[in-house]
Amino acid sequence: MRGRMITITNEELDPGLAVSQVEHPGAGAIVTFVGATRDNTAGRRVLLLEYEAYRPMADQQLQRVADEMRERWDLKGVAIHHRLGRLEIGEASLVVAVSSAHRKNAFEACHFSIDRIKQIVPIWKKEFFEGGEVWVGSQEGFDPLGVRHTAG
Amino acid sequence: MKITVRLFASYREKAGVGQIVIEAPEGATVGSLAQMAAMTLPGLPQPERIVVAVNNEYRDHDFALSDGDEAALIPPVSGGR
Numbered sequence: 001m002r003g004r005m006i007t008i009t010n011e012e013l014d015p016g017l018a019v020s021q022v023e024h025p026g027a028g029a030i031v032t033f034v035g036a037t038r039d040n041t042a043g044r045r046v047l048l049l050e051y052e053a054y055r056p057m058a059d060q061q062l063q064r065v066a067d068e069m070r071e072r073w074d075l076k077g078v079a080i081h082h083r084l085g086r087l088e089i090g091e092a093s094l095v096v097a098v099s100s101a102h103r104k105n106a107f108e109a110c111h112f113s114i115d116r117i118k119q120i121v122p123i124w125k126k127e128f129f130e131g132g133e134v135w136v137g138s139q140e141g142f143d144p145l146g147v148r149h150t151a152g
Numbered sequence: 153m154k155i156t157v158r159l160f161a162s163y164r165e166k167a168g169v170g171q172i173v174i175e176a177p178e179g180a181t182v183g184s185l186a187q188m189a190a191m192t193l194p195g196l197p198q199p200e201r202i203v204v205a206v207n208n209e210y211r212d213h214d215f216a217l218s219d220g221d222e223a224a225l226i227p228p229v230s231g232g233r
Contacts, residue, residue: 052160057224
């Protein structure tokens with residue numbers, strides 16, 4: 001096995017590496033997700049993107065996501081690689097690879113991981129447009145503790 | 153007591169600073185810290201809307217702070233759907 005399975009890095013991501021990390025003789029399925037930087041948001045052309053993390057909290061929360069996946073599903077391997085820094089359009093920003101004996105567990109766990117990462121892992125994305133830039137993320141519904149904060 | 157407050161992404165850019173130290177009274181909570189931060193720094197949302205992590209763990213607004221804690225104000229994390 002090469003490299004860390006749960007990692008946040010400024011280096012270019014390699015989906016093949018994540019797949020190789022979760023290969024297992026008992027795995028009948030390996031599901032991968034690759035999140036890529038898209039060239040438009042709501043009709044505006046995006047030129048490049050930048051990802052920023054609060055470390056080491058982001059590393060700990062990413063590990064928590066992997067732990068939750070293993071608690072909920074019977075998995076053979078979990079690899080999650082998140083990119084930081086400035087990315088060109090079309091680059092991979094997130095790679096998840098999950099292996100399991102049968103495909104259902106790997107599919108479900110992989111889907112869960114993407115949503116969960118966006119709930120609790122403190123990594124932020126900034127989109128650079130022609131003539132502007134914006135941090136992505138809505139205050140509405142951002143609730144990592146799972147409880148609405150009330151005043152006081 | 154001294155609380156180190158860290159800011160990221162949109163909060164950091166609006167506030168114009170990535171880290172400040174707030175002198176908080178004994179008994180201060182995450183909620184009272186969020187109020188102090190929102191009064192001190194421009195561009196933050198209403199205090200009750202600010203998500204806070206203390207020493208790398210998300211905490212409710214009634215969580216009691218201790219001297220030397222690091223409190224991070226966590227903007228909504230990056231989207232995608």
